[in-house]
Amino acid sequence: MYLKEEDRRLVKEWRNLAAALAIKAPFTSSILRKMKIVLKENMDASISVTEKGEIYINKQRWQKLSAKDKIFVASHEALHVALRHLERGKKLIENKENQSVAIWSLNMSADSKVNDLLYEEGIKPETIEVATPKEVAKLLNKDVEKIKKWSMEKIFKELYEKYKDFQGGDGGDGGGGSGGGSDISQGGGDIQQEQGDTVLQEGDVQNTQKMTDEELQQYWNEAVASAAASAKIAGKETAAIKRCVEELFKPKVRWQNELRRAIIEGMGNRTKSTWYRVHRKGIDELPGIQRLRTPDAWVLVDTSGSIDDQELKQFLGEIYGVAKNCKVTVIPWDTQVYDEITVRSPSQVASKVSKYMKGGGGTEVTPALQYVKKNAKKDDVIIILTDGEWFDEMRAKIELARMRKFHRILVTTHNVPDVPVDRVIKISL
Numbered sequence: 001m002y003l004k005e006e007d008r009r010l011v012k013e014w015r016n017l018a019a020a021l022a023i024k025a026p027f028t029s030s031i032l033r034k035m036k037i038v039l040k041e042n043m044d045a046s047i048s049v050t051e052k053g054e055i056y057i058n059k060q061r062w063q064k065l066s067a068k069d070k071i072f073v074a075s076h077e078a079l080h081v082a083l084r085h086l087e088r089g090k091k092l093i094e095n096k097e098n099q100s101v102a103i104w105s106l107n108m109s110a111d112s113k114v115n116d117l118l119y120e121e122g123i124k125p126e127t128i129e130v131a132t133p134k135e136v137a138k139l140l141n142k143d144v145e146k147i148k149k150w151s152m153e154k155i156f157k158e159l160y161e162k163y164k165d166f167q168g169g170d171g172g173d174g175g176g177g178s179g180g181g182s183d184i185s186q187g188g189g190d191i192q193q194e195q196g197d198t199v200l201q202e203g204d205v206q207n208t209q210k211m212t213d214e215e216l217q218q219y220w221n222e223a224v225a226s227a228a229a230s231a232k233i234a235g236k237e238t239a240a241i242k243r244c245v246e247e248l249f250k251p252k253v254r255w256q257n258e259l260r261r262a263i264i265e266g267m268g269n270r271t272k273s274t275w276y277r278v279h280r281k282g283i284d285e286l287p288g289i290q291r292l293r294t295p296d297a298w299v300l301v302d303t304s305g306s307i308d309d310q311e312l313k314q315f316l317g318e319i320y321g322v323a324k325n326c327k328v329t330v331i332p333w334d335t336q337v338y339d340e341i342t343v344r345s346p347s348q349v350a351s352k353v354s355k356y357m358k359g360g361g362g363t364e365v366t367p368a369l370q371y372v373k374k375n376a377k378k379d380d381v382i383i384i385l386t387d388g389e390w391f392d393e394m395r396a397k398i399e400l401a402r403m404r405k406f407h408r409i410l411v412t413t414h415n416v417p418d419v420p421v422d423r424v425i426k427i428s429l
């Protein structure tokens with residue numbers, strides 16, 4: 001491809017900047033790499049992004065930015081895309097009475113989330129003014145650490161509720177001007193690449209181009225989770241990164257408590273036998289020093305036809321919550337057992353499990369129970385995620401009664417089947 005001298009220089013400069021970022025900020029860098037970045041000669045807005053990961057930037061404006069600002073602006077837009085702020089934002093502002101305040105609240109909330117991540121990774125702008133959690137905290141008269149923990153939706157709601165009666169032209173004086181103005185509320189659907197544009201990088205748009213909304217969501221979730229995993233490996237996982245991944249997969253069950261309880265109950269059984277052995281062997285072996293095996297978890301996920309998208313998404317969140325505490329083997333089932341998927345870290349939930357979570361078929365849990373009975377070890381934790389509408393409740397009852405050497409947890413969104421388990425947890429969506 002023929003490139004003008006000037007373009008060649010811009011592309012080369014960008015490559016150097018991006019390479020430096022990869023070392024400094026692996027999380028953002030890993031997400032930014034997936035974006036297509038295009039500089040446009042004639043563009044009304046200064047910046048525009050699409051859900052598929054295209055970032056269009058006004059070329060004249062770009063050339064005026066310092067190196068630091070260039071990295072900041074591109075990273076800022078990349079995170080909006082990967083965190084699905086365009087799509088989430090549309091849902092937030094639709095049907096809001098005061099549209100200008102809604103748009104302002106959206107930009108403030110989305111920008112403060114993105115900028116919190118960037119600042120903690122050391123990516124800061126040089127000359128551009130941006131919205132941060134600190135600014136939101138001031139507006140809402142709240143502690144900044146509290147604001148950082150809030151989701152974008154929660155920040156939006158609080159801002160909108162406080163300012164919705166404000167009638168002020170372009171949407172308040174809260175200083176909502178971000179790196180790209182209202183870069184997410186307008187969307188970039190109508191802008192396309194044209195001849196003469198400068199492509200700084202191609203990214204992964206060839207793949208995202210063909211994706212449906214659902215596939216895109218999965219794609220970006222995976223991108224964020226694996227970016228967080230690389231940051232962790234590099235020893236650069238910040239608190240904001242952790243919160244951000246947490247927001248993608250929100251478990252409703254407090255798995256840390258549940259699993260601790262399972263271990264303690266399991267230990268109770270074991271301690272008795274240990275004491276007995278010590279007595280027999282004599283005093284040279286001290287009691288209480290025993291190697292405790294952390295139990296593995298087996299998660300049986302109901303993927304039958306009655307489970308809707310929202311339930312599947314929540315199940316994914318629960319698996320994420322379990323995976324934070326121990327090794328998990330996930331078994332999707334409807335009337336039969338599908339491939340078992342081993343998850344060793346929370347970030348693998350997005351990359352390995354989500355693609356198998358497709359609903360369909362009837363609901364019989366017995367084959368899945370029999371499978372686990374054969375493969376799990378004593379004291380392992382068996383977790384059933386389901387809506388509780390089982391065709392084979394009687395058989396399941398018999399099967400579960402034979403599984404007392406495991407810790408059995410039933411998590412249900414609707415019906416509670418009458419079966420013997422150690423714990424029933426009902427969650428509402």
Ligand SMILES: [Zn+2]
Binds near residue numbers: 183
């Ligand atoms: Zn923004």
